[in-house]
Amino acid sequence: xxxxxxxxxxxxxxxxxxxxxxxxxxxxxxxxxxxxxxxxxxxxxxxxxxxxxxxxxxxxxxxxxxxxxxxxxxxxxxxxxxxxxxxxxxxxxxxxxxxxxxxxxxxxxxxxxxxxxxxxxxxxxxxxxxxxxxxxxxxxxxxxxxxxxxxxxxxxxxxxxxxxxxxxxxxxxxxxxxxxxxxxxxxxxxxxxxxxxxxxxxxxxxxxxxxxxxxxxxxxxxxxxxxxxxxxxxxxxxxxxxxxxxxxxxxxxxxxxxxxxxxxxxxxxxxxxxxx
Numbered sequence: 001x002x003x004x005x006x007x008x009x010x011x012x013x014x015x016x017x018x019x020x021x022x023x024x025x026x027x028x029x030x031x032x033x034x035x036x037x038x039x040x041x042x043x044x045x046x047x048x049x050x051x052x053x054x055x056x057x058x059x060x061x062x063x064x065x066x067x068x069x070x071x072x073x074x075x076x077x078x079x080x081x082x083x084x085x086x087x088x089x090x091x092x093x094x095x096x097x098x099x100x101x102x103x104x105x106x107x108x109x110x111x112x113x114x115x116x117x118x119x120x121x122x123x124x125x126x127x128x129x130x131x132x133x134x135x136x137x138x139x140x141x142x143x144x145x146x147x148x149x150x151x152x153x154x155x156x157x158x159x160x161x162x163x164x165x166x167x168x169x170x171x172x173x174x175x176x177x178x179x180x181x182x183x184x185x186x187x188x189x190x191x192x193x194x195x196x197x198x199x200x201x202x203x204x205x206x207x208x209x210x211x212x213x214x215x216x217x218x219x220x221x222x223x224x225x226x227x228x229x230x231x232x233x234x235x236x237x238x239x240x241x242x243x244x245x246x247x248x249x250x251x252x253x254x255x256x257x258x259x260x261x262x263x264x265x266x267x268x269x270x271x272x273x274x275x276x
Contacts, residue, residue: 011076015040015167015199016061020070023056030056032223033070038216040166041197043189045214047204047244049252053223054203055095058169061201062092075166091160091168095175098156101145105136105155108144109162116163130158133195134188150181154188161192168192170202174209186212207244217244219251226251 016038023031031053038044046054059065061074063083072079075089099108109127118126131137134154144152153173160168173189174182190213192198204210210217211231218228227234227247235242238250 013073013076014038015042016044016072016074016201018061018070018072021057021060021067021072022069023053023060023065024068029223031060034223034225036218036225038199038201040199041193042216043193043200043202043214045202045204045210045217046220047207047210047217047248048220049205052205052220054220055171057220058092058171058201058203062090062169063087064092088163089166091163091165093153093156093160093168093170093173095171097152098159099144099147099152102143104141104143105147105151106131106140108155109159112159113162118163126162130162133161133191134158135184148181149177150184153177153181153185157185157188157192161196161198164196165198167199167201170200172204173202174204174206182209189213207248211244219248221252 014037016036018034018036021031021034021036022029034057036044046057048054056065060067061072061079063079063086066080074086077085077089079086099105100111103111106127109130110123113123113126131140134157136151136154136158139147139151144155147155157168157170157173160170170189174185177185186209189200189202193200202209202213215230216228217231217234219226219234231244231247234247235244238246
């Protein structure tokens with residue numbers, strides 16, 4: 001997976017860069033003049049409550065939603081004018097369940113490989129590598145409807161990595177998972193960065209997740225960045241015993257909200273999607 005032959009390497013510079021990135025829905029400003037720079041190989045977190053604009057940012061960066069104003073470059077390519085080049089270089093793991101419950105894990109991966117245009121001669125090897133990397137070999141031929149929530153999420157991450165993207169976007173990657181499943185996903189994401197130098201931008205309202213995974217976080221509040229920096233540095237600004245949750249409370253005045261199988265995960269993610 002480390003060889004990004006598909007689509008070739010991106011241009012020099014930051015993996016993700018935005019300047020004044022804005023998205024409006026009528027009178028509502030969901031994302032307001034966002035300035036970000038994510039180095040290549042980093043895990044960067046967008047944290048904030050539901051409805052803060054996190055999912056909207058990911059949709060714009062992955063070319064699923066056009067910006068209303070400002071600019072964004074991913075892998076060195078402009079999301080407006082070079083969207084095809086951007087899409088060839090990114091993977092996307094949405095909040096909503098994207099794996100097909102009527103297929104096995106292997107069948108889901110084969111389908112994804114075909115959609116990504118991976119040739120038949122290479123497809124089988126990519127699928128087997130993805131299954132091994134995500135610890136899904138033993139359940140590869142089991143229907144996804146029988147998977148646990150953590151297995152489903154690992155499968156979805158495997159699907160997003162099949163074409164060896166430079167950048168992967170993960171929207172609430174562990175929403176609805178129990179603590180053990182959540183930690184298993186964290187381990188895979190850290191392995192992904194260590195082994196393949198993949199840049200990851202994830203959204204979360206789980207402060208522990210952000211503190212565990214991310215070198216840098218940006219706290220999004222009502223579409224604007226309220227604070228940005230290394231989690232430990234942001235916490236130190238609040239006080240010697242402070243956590244990232246305390247940073248959240250300071251800048252938003254709110255509180256931080258601290259899984260089952262396929263149906264449970266699907267239901268939880270649908271709810272999360274409606275809320276933001």
